[in-house]
Amino acid sequence: MDKRLPPLLVAVFINIAGFSLILPLLPFYGQVFGAQPFEIGLLFAAYSFGNVFGEIYWGRQSDRWGRRKVLVVTTFIAGLSYIAFAYAPTLWAAIGIRVFSGFFSGTLSVCQGFIADVSAPERRAKTMGYFGAAFSLGIAFGPVLGGVFAGDEVAAESFRLPIFLAGCLSVLASLWCMAVLRDAVEPSGKGRPLPKYSEAFAFVSSEPLLARLFVISFFGIAAFASMEAVYGLWSEANFGWSANDLGFAFLAIGGGGLFAQLVLIGPLVARFGEARVIVMGLALLALSMLLQPVIRLPISGVLLMGVLMTGHSLAFPSAGALLSRNTPPERQGSTMGLLMASNAVGRIIAPPIFGWIYALNMDAPWFAGAAMIALVVLVAFQAVGLLDRQRAAADTN
Structure with a gap:
């Protein structure tokens, strides 16, 4: 394994743990606003909606700026969005914040670009397996934290601590990338073509x-x-x-x-x-x-x-x-x-x-x-x- 890869895998784990931390909270947090099942579904879908545009935009920006810089900026702003989510005044504000958070979390293509930078083609499938393992470990770890720190009552105050924790994990991932991650390829200054x-x-x-x-x-x-x-x-x-x-x-x-x-x-x-x-x-x-x-x-x-x-x-x-x-x-x-x-x-x-x-x-x-x-x-x-x-x-x- 290339020595530049483990720092990325740690960053992926921390970031995904933060993202997945609030998944078990969403149905209950939606009920704080009196959301119906359809609207709770929108809370889940909003993140993916932002992700679509984020994956395209940040993938191109990482070619211009470098993978490290994009990951530092996006994970930090995504962390701040969690704090805004904890204090959302209405359901539709919460849905809008989820779109914003999804946009700044749309960096899987950036991580995959980093893997392509550091992996020979014949080892890329195995390297992607490490990436998938870090992703799954974050998915397993994050929701447990969310459940442990959530309160029992269906009230906004019951969910603020775990949502803050999700934001802290995202900011931690940003600081980790800033301190440890290093680009394997010099940024070209030009973005990749838009998908045809x-x-x-x-x-x-x-x-x-x-x-x-x-x-x-x-x-x-x-x-x-x-x-x-x-x-x-x-x-x-x-x-x-x-x-x-x-x-x-x-x-x-x-x-x-x-x-x-x-x-x-x-x-x-x-x-x-x-x-x-x-x-x-x-x-x-x-x-x-x-x-x-x-x-x-x-x-x-x-x-x-x-x-x-x-x-x-x-x-x-x-x-x-x-x-x-x-x-x-x-x-x-x-x-x-x-x-x-x-x-x-x-x-x-x-x-x-x-x-x-x-x-x-x-x-x-x-x-x-x-x-x-x-x-x-x-x-x-x-x-x-x-x-x-x-x-x-x-x-x-």
């Missing part, structure tokens, strides 16, 4: 395998984001859980992702290939959603969310890797940019829709999500068939 989404869309639409991978990613990530949004409301209604309880339940979510990325995905891909691993991951997603309202026990409420994250962490990194490997080098940037934008749209539109479904029937989102993923499994099987035919044709030539 229209060209990428035409290219992906003409490629049956890539089109199916886009469908898999869009609907799978939309379902996962929606389950995150309704899980707090559903567990509160069924088990009487508070934000404190939900914080510990989120430990299973991060733990499932960490287990999948560190232990499962490498051996499974080596034995079965990415396409079949995608099918396995989607099957776990659908099964976990289907069983959640059927078993309806606190212990299963935790364990099945861990299974949900395990399936997510198997399916979507595999889909991204397969898409990248089947895309020509000259189209990599625009195609992966389109994938990121497509996934973000799923995270924006799905949580409010599933919040509205929850308002009609609290169990309906789980069944709707399971049915949606079951249909996506059929698309994944088509991808398996396409790859098998490609290999058979290559073997005969």
Whole structure:
């Protein structure tokens, strides 16, 4: 591992821990303003909306300024936005602050650019695995802190301390980047070209395998984001859980992702290939959603969310890797940019829709999500068939 990489992984862990710290708080913080399930879904979606523009803008700025400078500035301002969020006067102000925070937190492309700077192409997949592990560790650690420091009453004062802590972690990440992180490549002073989404869309639409991978990613990530949004409301209604309880339940979510990325995905891909691993991951997603309202026990409420994250962490990194490997080098940037934008749209539109479904029937989102993923499994099987035919044709030539 390049010695310049560990400081970035530490920064990713600290930043994601801060971001994920407030996830279990959002359903309860929304209730402070009298938010309905649809509006709580908007609180989740607002962050992703800001993220879309942040990823494009900061990725280009990091080419001009350098990765380190962008990470220092953005994580510091994102930390200040958490303080504003703690004192939001209205629901719509809180939603607006979440958009702002999402914009300044849209730096995954900057981190990936840093990884590309310090990693040889043949080691990049393994390095991205370290990145995914740091991300999942932050997802596992942050919500526990949020739950521990949250109060029991549904009042703004109950959530200010953990939200302040999230801001402090973000500022700490900024200071860490300033003190320790060093750019591997001198900034060029010129930003990368804007993604050519229209060209990428035409290219992906003409490629049956890539089109199916886009469908898999869009609907799978939309379902996962929606389950995150309704899980707090559903567990509160069924088990009487508070934000404190939900914080510990989120430990299973991060733990499932960490287990999948560190232990499962490498051996499974080596034995079965990415396409079949995608099918396995989607099957776990659908099964976990289907069983959640059927078993309806606190212990299963935790364990099945861990299974949900395990399936997510198997399916979507595999889909991204397969898409990248089947895309020509000259189209990599625009195609992966389109994938990121497509996934973000799923995270924006799905949580409010599933919040509205929850308002009609609290169990309906789980069944709707399971049915949606079951249909996506059929698309994944088509991808398996396409790859098998490609290999058979290559073997005969």
